Amino acid sequence: MSDKNRSQWDLGRFVETLTYFEVIPLLNWVQQLIPGWSKGNQDKPKGGKNMGVILVAGATGGVGKRVVRRLVERGYNVRSLVRDIDKARSILGDDVDLVAADITQPETLNSVVMANIQAVVCCTAVRVQPVEGDTADRAKYYQGVKFYQPEIVGDTPENVEYQGVKNLVQAAAKYLPQANEKIIFDFTNPSAELKNTWGAVDDVVMGGVSASKIQLLENTALFTGNVSTANSGGFASVRTRNFDPPFDLSGYEGVDLRVKGDGQRYKIFLRTDTKWDGVGYSYSFDTVDNTWINIRVPFADLTPVFRAKVVNDCPPIETSKVSSFQLMLSKFEYDGALNPHFSAGNFALQVESIKAYGGKVLPKFVLVSSAGVTRPGRPGINLDEEPPAVKLNDQLGGILTWKLKGEDSLRASGLPYTIIRPCALTEEAGGKSLIFEQGDNIKGKISREDVAELCIQALQQSKACNVTLEVKEGENSINSINWYQLFSLLQPDQ
Numbered sequence: 001m002s003d004k005n006r007s008q009w010d011l012g013r014f015v016e017t018l019t020y021f022e023v024i025p026l027l028n029w030v031q032q033l034i035p036g037w038s039k040g041n042q043d044k045p046k047g048g049k050n051m052g053v054i055l056v057a058g059a060t061g062g063v064g065k066r067v068v069r070r071l072v073e074r075g076y077n078v079r080s081l082v083r084d085i086d087k088a089r090s091i092l093g094d095d096v097d098l099v100a101a102d103i104t105q106p107e108t109l110n111s112v113v114m115a116n117i118q119a120v121v122c123c124t125a126v127r128v129q130p131v132e133g134d135t136a137d138r139a140k141y142y143q144g145v146k147f148y149q150p151e152i153v154g155d156t157p158e159n160v161e162y163q164g165v166k167n168l169v170q171a172a173a174k175y176l177p178q179a180n181e182k183i184i185f186d187f188t189n190p191s192a193e194l195k196n197t198w199g200a201v202d203d204v205v206m207g208g209v210s211a212s213k214i215q216l217l218e219n220t221a222l223f224t225g226n227v228s229t230a231n232s233g234g235f236a237s238v239r240t241r242n243f244d245p246p247f248d249l250s251g252y253e254g255v256d257l258r259v260k261g262d263g264q265r266y267k268i269f270l271r272t273d274t275k276w277d278g279v280g281y282s283y284s285f286d287t288v289d290n291t292w293i294n295i296r297v298p299f300a301d302l303t304p305v306f307r308a309k310v311v312n313d314c315p316p317i318e319t320s321k322v323s324s325f326q327l328m329l330s331k332f333e334y335d336g337a338l339n340p341h342f343s344a345g346n347f348a349l350q351v352e353s354i355k356a357y358g359g360k361v362l363p364k365f366v367l368v369s370s371a372g373v374t375r376p377g378r379p380g381i382n383l384d385e386e387p388p389a390v391k392l393n394d395q396l397g398g399i400l401t402w403k404l405k406g407e408d409s410l411r412a413s414g415l416p417y418t419i420i421r422p423c424a425l426t427e428e429a430g431g432k433s434l435i436f437e438q439g440d441n442i443k444g445k446i447s448r449e450d451v452a453e454l455c456i457q458a459l460q461q462s463k464a465c466n467v468t469l470e471v472k473e474g475e476n477s478i479n480s481i482n483w484y485q486l487f488s489l490l491q492p493d494q
Contacts, residue, residue, distance in 0.1 A: 052118025052183040054459070057081040057103060057168055060091045062425065063368055064123035066452035068092055074456075081113060103164035104155060109171035115189030118182070120172045121366045121455050126160045126399065127153045150388065150396060157402040165406035169365065169413045176364045179416045179465075182252065182356040184325070187221040200225075201239045201326070208233020212329075220260075223327050223349045234331035236347070242274045242323045250320040253358025254298040260350040261287025265341035268297060269305075269326035272318050279306050280326065281317040284333060286341055287349065296357070308332050325354065360462040363418040365410060366455050371421045371470045373404040374440045387424060387443065407468065411493060416465045418458040422451045423472040433474035436486060444472030463487035 054071055058064040059080035071078045072095070079097045082088035088098050101108040103124060128150045177183055185194065195216055202210045202225070210233055212225030227236045249255075257268065264287060269280035281302035285295045304314035308330070327349065331342045375381050376393040383391050393400045410417050423444040430449030435442070450473060458464040464487045 052177075052186075053077045053079045053097075053116045055079050055081060055114070055117045055120045055172070057120065057122045058124035058368075059096075059098075060088050061123050061125060062427075062448045063451050063455070064121075065091055066448055067121050067123060067455050068096060070452055070456055072096065077116075079113075079117070103168045104159045106167040106171065109167060111175075111189060114171055114175040116183065116186045117172065117175050118177065119362075119364050119366070119459050120168070120176070121368075121459070122165060122168055123368045123455070124160060124164060124168075125368075126155060126157050126397075128396065128399075150392065152397050152399070157397040157399040161399065161402040162405040162409070165367065166409035169410050169415065172365060173413055173415055176415065177355060178357075179361040179364060180252075180357065180359045181256075182249070182359060183353070184247065184255065184356060185221075185351075185354040187216060187352055188219045190216040190221070197240045198238050199241065200237070202236045203228075203231075203233035206233065207231045208235070210234070210236040212236035212238060214238040219352070221351045223351065224347065226346050227329055227331075227344055229331060229344050234344070235328055237326055237328035237330075239269075239326035240324045244323075246272070246321040246323040247356075248320045249299075249322055249356045249359075251359040252299075252319065252356035254296060254300075254356070256353075256355050256357045257285070257295040257297065258292065258352040258354075259285075259287060259295060260290065260292045260352075262348050263287055263289035263341065264329060264343065264347060264349075265339050266349055267326075267328040267330065268295075269328065270302065270317060270322050271324045271326070272321050274323050277307075279304050279311055279314055281305070282334075284339075292352070303334065305334060308334060308336075310334050327351070361416055361465050362460065362462055363416050363458055363464050363466075365413075365415045365417045366458050367407065367410050367417065367419045368451065368455065369403050369407050369419055369421045370400060371423045371440065371442055371472075373400045373407065373421065376400050385443075411466075411468075418464045418466075419468040420451065420454060420458065421468065421470040422446050423470070425451065430473075431477050433476045433478050434481065434486065435472050435474050436490060437470045438468065438490060440470055442470040442472055446471060446473045457481075457483045458487075461487045463490065466492045468493050 054076055056064055056068050056078060059068050059082055068078055068080055079099055080088060080092060081101050082098055083100065083102050085098050085100050092098070099113045101113045103109065130149060198214045200212050202208065202212055204210070208228065208231050210225065210227045212223065215222045215224065223238050225236050227234065265284055266287065267282050267284050269282050271278065271280045273279050282305045283297045283302050287293065299317055299319055302317050304311040329347050331339055333339050370389065372387055372390045375386060375390045389396065389400055407419050410419065421440065423442060423446050425448050426445050428447045430447035432447065432450060434450060434454070454471060461483055463484065467487070467490050469490055
């Protein structure tokens with residue numbers, strides 16, 4: 001092709017691509033000096049754990065607010081379900097994602113509340129206070145072990161502990177991923193962070209004129225554009241910026257894409273190399289015109305590629321550090337072979353989600369209940385030796401009876417769960433050894449701080465799946481806990 005027949009190359013798009021992906025730091029510095037040019041100036045993606053949301057219900061309560069704080073400190077994407085936004089803001093601060101809903105009103109548990117959830121931690125409870133009323137010195141009943149004459153304030157235990165929990169379980173079951181899946185990208189309700197993660201990488205980087213973009217629509221991401229073979233080009237793609245920290249997909253078998261294409265063959269790349277022009281692990285997949293299909297991409301079937309050439313001596317992908325993803329339409333397969341289902345011109349690929357599959361089954365719903373829920377009415381119980389909640393169960397509206405029915409609604413849901421039954425809750429600092437039991441005979445106390453940590457750890461332990469446990473603190477303060485060993489002592493529910 002003579003120079004006069006070459007299509008016009010776009011230097012501006014070339015520079016824009018390099019700045020968005022921070023290929024040349026100097027360009028980013030210069031770009032920031034140009035008014036109105038903000039491409040590439042967004043915050044970096046925060047890391048793999050942030051793509052799925054952990055929903056915390058009862059987020060302003062004694063345990064719930066501690067769960068929220070600890071999750072946020074560890075970089076998780078947390079959504080706090082609260083009834084009063086202003087009150088919650090004063091308790092949780094300005095940097096927490098809040099949604100207003102009431103678990104006793106199932107219509108409020110909508111897609112805004114449930115979008116992108118990866119797991120649920122339910123810390124909701126009825127409010128109990130001394131009959132003489134609330135006081136400035138709340139320690140007398142927040143220490144959990146000193147008797148006082150209590151009463152229920154506000155909604156009933158039946159509505160909150162049973163019906164509310166059941167409503168939350170039923171709503172979550174519609175949105176949570178499968179037990180062995182991990183959400184990577186859910187485009188059905190894209191977050192602000194997700195919108196600032198993907199950018200175009202077209203053949204303009206090698207002199208071509210193809211142009212693409214990704215649009216986040218109401219329920220899908222649309223990878224679209226025009227691919228041209230002019231100037232020896234022929235590919236268009238969208239790619240994420242590098243995640244820091246990367247995704248750890250080491251416990252999974254591969255990734256699953258939900259897509260609707262135009263009949264052409266596309267590629268997905270996973271990258272562990274954070275360099276701009278490094279090796280990518282590729283998989284080609286065919287689409288069916290205007291039809292939603294699922295594409296399963298086993299990690300074992302990924303092909304290591306550098307500039308469309310197979311790297312034969314490259315090791316398998318290190319799935320513990322997947323730093324970026326890329327979708328591509330190219331006229332080439334690998335090593336000069338042509339894509340058999342390629343046509344130049346306009347194209348469109350819709351993507352609903354990208355998930356990891358084949359991982360260990362982990363709990364998706366953690367419920368904080370209470371020790372003693374099976375004791376009211378149990379033959380042989382000596383009420384004089386039982387905690388106040390057991391003695392006064394009927395006086396308190398059947399609080400433990402309704403908590404047990406709430407537990408049962410979770411067990412019957414089919415969701416992988418952990419039910420935690422703490423003994424008397426205190427405001428002490430925590431950091432104690434923990435004693436797990438099953439059978440609901442345990443008595444003692446435990447810090448709300450330690451219960452909050454237990455909730456978070458349960459989400460990460462396969463041995464915590466479908467387990468109900470009672471917990472109290474031991475006598476010793478400790479620096480660390482072997483959570484796997486602790487959960488391994490427990491038996492799953494029958």
